[in-house]
Amino acid sequence: MAASFELTDDSVVVIIGTGAGGGVLANELAQKGVRVVALEAGGRYLPEDYVNDEWESFGQLAWLDPRTTSGDWRVAKDFSGLPAWIVKAVGGTTTHWAGASLRFQDHEWKALTTYGAVEGANLLDWPIDAAEMDPWYDLAEKKLGVTRTNGIAGLPGNNNYLLFERGAKALGYTQVHTGRMAINSAEYDGRSFCHQTGFCFQGCKWGAKWSAAYTDIPRGEATGNLEVRERAHAARILHDDAGKVTGVEYFDRDGNLQFQRARIVCVAGNSFESPRLLLNSASAMFPDGLANSSGQVGRNYMRHMTGSVYATFDKPVRMWRGTTMAGIISDEARHDPGRGFVGGYEMETLALGIPFMAAFLDPGAWGREFTTALDAYEYMAGMWLVGEDMPQDTNRVTLNADVKDQWGLPVANVHFDDHPNDIAMRNHAYRQGRAVYEAVGATRTFPTPPYPSTHNLGTNRMSERPGDGVVNRWGQSHDIPNLFVSDGSQFTTGAAENPTLTIVALAIRQADHIAREMAAQTL
Amino acid sequence: MTLQPAIRGLTRRQLLSRASAAGASLVVGAGFVAAPDAAWAYETSHIAPETFATLVRMARDIYPHDRIPDTHYVIAVKGYDSAESAPGIAEGIAALDAAAQARGFASYLDTGWERDRVDILRSIEDSAFFQQVRGGLVTGLYNQKAVWPIFGYEGESYSRGGYIERGFNDIDWL
Numbered sequence: 001m002a003a004s005f006e007l008t009d010d011s012v013v014v015i016i017g018t019g020a021g022g023g024v025l026a027n028e029l030a031q032k033g034v035r036v037v038a039l040e041a042g043g044r045y046l047p048e049d050y051v052n053d054e055w056e057s058f059g060q061l062a063w064l065d066p067r068t069t070s071g072d073w074r075v076a077k078d079f080s081g082l083p084a085w086i087v088k089a090v091g092g093t094t095t096h097w098a099g100a101s102l103r104f105q106d107h108e109w110k111a112l113t114t115y116g117a118v119e120g121a122n123l124l125d126w127p128i129d130a131a132e133m134d135p136w137y138d139l140a141e142k143k144l145g146v147t148r149t150n151g152i153a154g155l156p157g158n159n160n161y162l163l164f165e166r167g168a169k170a171l172g173y174t175q176v177h178t179g180r181m182a183i184n185s186a187e188y189d190g191r192s193f194c195h196q197t198g199f200c201f202q203g204c205k206w207g208a209k210w211s212a213a214y215t216d217i218p219r220g221e222a223t224g225n226l227e228v229r230e231r232a233h234a235a236r237i238l239h240d241d242a243g244k245v246t247g248v249e250y251f252d253r254d255g256n257l258q259f260q261r262a263r264i265v266c267v268a269g270n271s272f273e274s275p276r277l278l279l280n281s282a283s284a285m286f287p288d289g290l291a292n293s294s295g296q297v298g299r300n301y302m303r304h305m306t307g308s309v310y311a312t313f314d315k316p317v318r319m320w321r322g323t324t325m326a327g328i329i330s331d332e333a334r335h336d337p338g339r340g341f342v343g344g345y346e347m348e349t350l351a352l353g354i355p356f357m358a359a360f361l362d363p364g365a366w367g368r369e370f371t372t373a374l375d376a377y378e379y380m381a382g383m384w385l386v387g388e389d390m391p392q393d394t395n396r397v398t399l400n401a402d403v404k405d406q407w408g409l410p411v412a413n414v415h416f417d418d419h420p421n422d423i424a425m426r427n428h429a430y431r432q433g434r435a436v437y438e439a440v441g442a443t444r445t446f447p448t449p450p451y452p453s454t455h456n457l458g459t460n461r462m463s464e465r466p467g468d469g470v471v472n473r474w475g476q477s478h479d480i481p482n483l484f485v486s487d488g489s490q491f492t493t494g495a496a497e498n499p500t501l502t503i504v505a506l507a508i509r510q511a512d513h514i515a516r517e518m519a520a521q522t523l
Numbered sequence: 524m525t526l527q528p529a530i531r532g533l534t535r536r537q538l539l540s541r542a543s544a545a546g547a548s549l550v551v552g553a554g555f556v557a558a559p560d561a562a563w564a565y566e567t568s569h570i571a572p573e574t575f576a577t578l579v580r581m582a583r584d585i586y587p588h589d590r591i592p593d594t595h596y597v598i599a600v601k602g603y604d605s606a607e608s609a610p611g612i613a614e615g616i617a618a619l620d621a622a623a624q625a626r627g628f629a630s631y632l633d634t635g636w637e638r639d640r641v642d643i644l645r646s647i648e649d650s651a652f653f654q655q656v657r658g659g660l661v662t663g664l665y666n667q668k669a670v671w672p673i674f675g676y677e678g679e680s681y682s683r684g685g686y687i688e689r690g691f692n693d694i695d696w697l
Contacts, residue, residue: 052679055666158686159694166697197685205681315696320676322691354676358665366585366648366657367641374665375588378675440697 002221002228005037010261012037013514014248015268016234016277019092020503021487022268023212024143026228027220028511034518035225037260039232039250041269042088045095046214050203054355057202061095063088067272068400071416074449078363083414085452086270090230091213093270093454094500095203098325099183099210100348101146102497103137106130107335108343108388111493114335115342120419121390122300126492127464127473133505140505144182144210145189153185154178155194158322160349163313163381163440168329168347170439171432175330179348182210182500183323189215196322198351232258235409237265237281237290237483245290245483251407264514264523266475268486268507271301271456275397275489276412278460278470291460291477291485296470298398300391300461301414302494303453305422307385308350309433310361311442312376319351319381332432333387333496341424344496345387347433352382360451373446381437385429386455388496390419397459455499460489474513475506482523486510549576549593558593565597569609574616577631578603578656581619584640585657586664590673599663600656615652622646 005012013029015022018040026038042063051057062085069076069083076083087093107114109130112123141149148154155178157165168176183200184193194208207214220226231253238259239245247261267274275298279289289297326349333344352360354377362370373380400413418426430447437445463469466478475490477483488503495502517523550557551572556579557564567575582596603612616631622643623631634640647653664670671678680686 052681055662156692158691162692162694162697194687195681195685196687196691197680199680206685316675317694318675318677318690321680321686321689353678354671354674355662355666359661364657366644368587371586371588374674375590 001224003035003224003226005035005227007258007260010247011035011263012260013264013266014039014260014262015266015486016248017092017268017270017273017487018090018212018217018228019087019268019270019487020094020097020212020500021507022266023091023094023216024504024507025266025268025486025511026226027212027216028508029515030220030223030225032511032515033225034515036220036227037262038226038228039234039248039260040090040228040230041233042090042231044090044213044230045203047203047205047207050095050205052197052199052202052205054202054353057199061087061089061203065405066403066411068403068411068413069415070413071395073416073418074363075452076416078449079452082452084270084272084456085454086456089213090217090228091211094211095213096201096454097500098200098348098350098498099181100325100328100498101141101144101180101182101501102346104130104133104495104497104502105333108493108495109133111343111388118342118390118421120392121421122393123391124461124463124468124492127462133509136505136509137501139508140501143508144501144504145184145191146501147179147181147183147185148177149180152188155181155183155185155323155326156196158196158326159317160319160322160351160381161327163317164327164329164349164383164436167436167440171435173329173331177328178326179328181323181325184208191215194323198320198322198324200324233407234269234277235280235407237267237277239283239285239290239480243285243480245480255407264482264484264518266484266486267460270487271459271489272397272412272414274485274487275459276399279399280409291470291479291483293479294467294470296461296468298459299393299396300458301395301397301416302389302391302457302491303416303450304455304457304494305345305385305387305389305425305429306450306453306455307426307430308382308448309385309430309437310373310380310382310446310448311434311437312373312379312444313381313441314379314443316378317381318378319349320353324351325349325384329436332429339428341421341428343388343421343425345385345425345429346496346498347429347436348384348386350382350384361446361448363449373444376444383433383436385426385433386496386498387425387429388494389422391458391461391493392417392419455488455494457488457491457494457499460485462490462492475510484510484514549579551576556597563594565601567604569606570604570612574613575604577616577619578612580632580640581616581644581656582660582664584637584644586660587637588673591670595664595667595670598667599660602659602663611652615650615656618650618652619643619647
């Protein structure tokens, strides 16, 4: 039975956002007996609500509140009001994610030490490392039911994968398989197996892909310790004269401003909304925003080096059939500066339907060079490239005082310039992706530019020293002891891997810490 | 949907006899645009039929798919046939015709080869009008479920049990 707490109840933990970070944290705390109010800006959608239709689903799930962009990244030109493709709903972007569940490589926790100083980059080692994260990754993999862990079989490969695998092996790649996926290859944890339906990005109608929307959230609610308040948009975090946070002001579903008192506040609204909320919470005591004595709130925004390679063949592929992200090549994920860049990247199959292919293959393009590619859609294969990008001081989320959202709050402006390392890595990845497809007879290849970002990282980064970041090794703000950050914005560096598994592992670990400190009365 | 087999009250023969040809692909009559074989007709309400026919031709030249019939381009742009949008479209098409005339053609539709029209479009591609039409087509054309089978795209699959027993791994030429 879901709980219902009074606005005046100052014993609760208030979590803002219910995705991979906030949704998992909410459930983990509730399981430990901690009482939680989770504020979710979006509504609740479950598998029966999801639609196998790209644009209709986008209208149902995507975060479409206004944002602005600047910088030299192509997204700012092609999708100036849509820097991210993320979800506004209970469960957050775990509804939309592809399911790839990869651990960081050991050296990626120590980017500065491993890569050395990189000009123009703001590299830092995480204050935690692989050995410390190991047991939390174990728990996260069990929670998500990740294939190729814990004796769970891998998924079968679809057409898009089988072609990709053939090309990879022809090139001599050896780390090629159908991925470590939070998509059930057999029934697991009461959820169905994958029926190779496609439309993983539109919400899995079988529930075969893990999403907090239908796992952690209802389980947390079943404890009686969790209340999820839907369509509740956090506006401002308030604090007392001692500098501790006291609760969260939010707009409820009817547009009325409410104030929920709190013992602890955890921010998990993703790398745009989390720093925006901290900055919008500026006060006389904290004129630059909460948790921002370092000036680091909003900085070091990372979005992964991304890009795609599509290719056409003289025979049909039908890439859209089956799991959207159906396999991986990890050979290029290593750190090998001999390639002309630091860090590495993964190659992962990807498919889009015709509506999104038209929008994303080469935004703005027209004429026969473009349309003949779509004419060959049935003969097309595709992969996504995802690698570590460099944190930069000037890649940042700031408040745009000239543009207000529907609540009258300044929106986030997202500024991003590619670092030369990002560009060198992308060009290498384009070449290798093309080579994979040419090895199986591609007649044409398409180096497709980055989509609006789904991997949004940094902006409230974790650091050993308070001057270098926003939160400490527990995601606790350096400045305010009862204020935590619980999403991907706490990433110190991005690593090459898809981030969800790490966000989940950090949330499980943070729940353990918060519950322990609360019990010890130190929080 | 205002596309119909023929204009209300007119037989196909009457429709064709009253129409005057404009360009190669569409028949323009008093208040309507029709396919040369009168397989369909669209009755414009705010845009002059000649202007609308040019808009349809422009849409096809921006995203040319030879296996997609005109009806789908008409559907993609008919949203501009409103009191609000019509003046801007008229202005944009007038500029397009002016660009054609600067190259020695009587009008955009007077051109023979697609490459001539592409040259004209390139000369206006930074204009707000061109970008409005192009941007609108990305969803207006490609999000029509009726065009998906032309590309081989199968659309929704959950109701048919996904592809696990319907060819998700049926590639046979590797």
